[in-house]
Amino acid sequence: MATYVPALPALTTSLFRAKFASLSMNASAFYDRDVRVKTTPRPDFCRPASLVCDPEVPAWLITTVQSLLDLLHLPRNWDGYGAVQLQEQIVQKALMVLVEVMENDAPTPSVVPLSDGGIQVEWHRRGRNLEIEFPAGETPSFYYYEDGSELESEGQVSRSYDRIQAYIVNMK
């Protein structure tokens, strides 16, 4: 029998609006919602049976949410070096930031777990590299660099939405 567990924001047309003038519009989809993902219990863990998606939802978001759901199932000590499990609230925070800074046709980031329960999203395309780190108990930060160049830039995510947005646009 399927059960419903609180998880990441589900993806539906009603929750995700296309971006127009304001980049902050999409993030509002994740606030003040009791959104649930349908899962099917298994003996050792729960795994989402399905994600409710709509064609209007950006491809990167569907893929990223699926990756995050996969990573949320990693057990304690998933790396064999004592890592803790991913924290759901960090995943939600990361999603809200991504929705703010990414255009609908943005390239999909890779999502990797951090050993402290946080996550990092990253892009490596055409010699350009962007990493956004969401650590546990620390302020999210970004790091940008280009291959074969001294150029690198880093800072806090909250103060740098425009720069991060520009870096992602240049990844296309």
Added chain:
Amino acid sequence: MATDHFDDPNIPDAERLFRRIHLTHIVEGDGGKSEVSSAAFRDFELSVNLETVMQAAGREPKDSLKDNPDDFLTSIAAGLCRRNGQMVGPDPRPDEPAHGYAFGKKSKSIQRALRDAAGWIVPDAAPSWEQIRLRKEQLGIGSKDPGAA
């Protein structure tokens, strides 16, 4: 976890430190290549296996994967860690006598330096992104193809 970290002068700069890489820490790079995420070299106390201790016990580097056979294995030189402000020392454990550490704060540029300098041990060259993607798919870890978007 060690509590009294120190830089051990008996560990030469040329000594290789073996670091396991979890599948989730391999990401898509440029041109169909895979790449190790800097997140794999982020821990303040970065656990490694010391080459000389393994050699003295007659163990091969790949034996570092004995308890984590699905992981990959890379190596970095102790000297590189030191040049990036890390203390390199031993921390033998009952289940891994060759265990050691590269201890210190790792800024993003240091994580990147360690990652860029890491050499592949198992496999002996970077796997293709397609190989990694398929393996992730099999294990249900980040199974979608980021390149699809």
